[in-house]
Amino acid sequence: MTYDLLIGDRSYSSWSLRGWLLFAKFDIAATVHDTRFYIPQFQEDLKPFAPARTVPVIRLPEGGIVMDSLAIAETLAERHPDKGYWPEDLEARALARGMVAEMHSGYGALRSACPMNLRQSFVDFPVSDAVAADVARIEQLWAAARALATEGPWLFGAYSVADAFFAPIAARMAGYGLPVSEASKPYIVHTISDPTFLEWRRRGLQDAPQSKYDLPYAAGKWPGPD
Ligand SMILES: N[C@@H](CCC(=O)N[C@@H](CS)C(=O)NCC(=O)O)C(=O)O
Incomplete structure (x- = not known):
């Protein structure tokens, strides 16, 4: 079981880029789900991640939704204390x-x-x-x-x-x-x-x-x- 991560348009979604880097740069596995803005499917893609209404949003391996890039950062830092999310000093x-x-x-x-x-x-x-x-x-x-x-x-x-x-x-x-x-x-x-x-x-x-x-x-x- 891994994390699920929902992200938006990669060329344009700065918050999605932040969320994705929080996995990719720290070598944490995630199943990445891509959605796109300005299409009706966006709301459909968000539904499994309720109550989130923006991307990025993650589902924890054991269940539980974490929405908002800052909450995602703090959650990953707490769950993976050996990964150096924050400076040691x-x-x-x-x-x-x-x-x-x-x-x-x-x-x-x-x-x-x-x-x-x-x-x-x-x-x-x-x-x-x-x-x-x-x-x-x-x-x-x-x-x-x-x-x-x-x-x-x-x-x-x-x-x-x-x-x-x-x-x-x-x-x-x-x-x-x-x-x-x-x-x-x-x-x-x-x-x-x-x-x-x-x-x-x-x-x-x-x-x-x-x-x-x-x-x-x-x-x-x-x-x-x-
Ligand atoms: N404070 C949020 C901002 C997230 C956000 O605004 N995401 C934008 C994309 S970059 C979004 O999902 N927009 C779609 C919408 O508002 O319908 C975070 O840090 O994750």
Whole structure:
């Protein structure tokens, strides 16, 4: 018996990407069920995961539904304490938790102006002051994390929940060409070049594009490896 994980469109669903990374990057087996947005089947696909109304959502091997990416992260961390979901160091762990919570509830300007789209880049995206402020805040937190990091390329050195939560942000920074400092660039490149991320993106490209995610900016090639 394994976990069941319901996810939405891989090219566009940033919360699904986070939920899926929480399994894939920590080597936890899950039966993945794909659904797609803007089709009646979406509500049907959700029914076995009631009372969830959004993706990602999981069913525990022994039964029981966990909805919401943050609850999924905490549940997996609790059930698999040997997997290193959170940094070991207490100061780093506290910061990681705060960053993940802030990501989960914040950055509204960035999230609404730059919906995740892993199929292309937007070459002439106009960056508003509000989006720039979100980017600056995220970069501040990334620098604070790196200051506490152990060895390794991720925010706190080893991969943690924080990296799963900020992966769609790194993808947006790359895809929308958002103005970031030199210090942040290696992390963005590392995130969108990671083999697990590439697996997710490639699988998403097999689906038909969703026109709801078209934006009135010129389209460019995806800035990362295929
Ligand atoms: N707070 C939720 C947000 C989940 C969410 O908004 N998921 C979107 C897809 S990225 C969704 O299911 N949208 C479908 C809908 O709202 O009908 C989480 O962290 O999991």
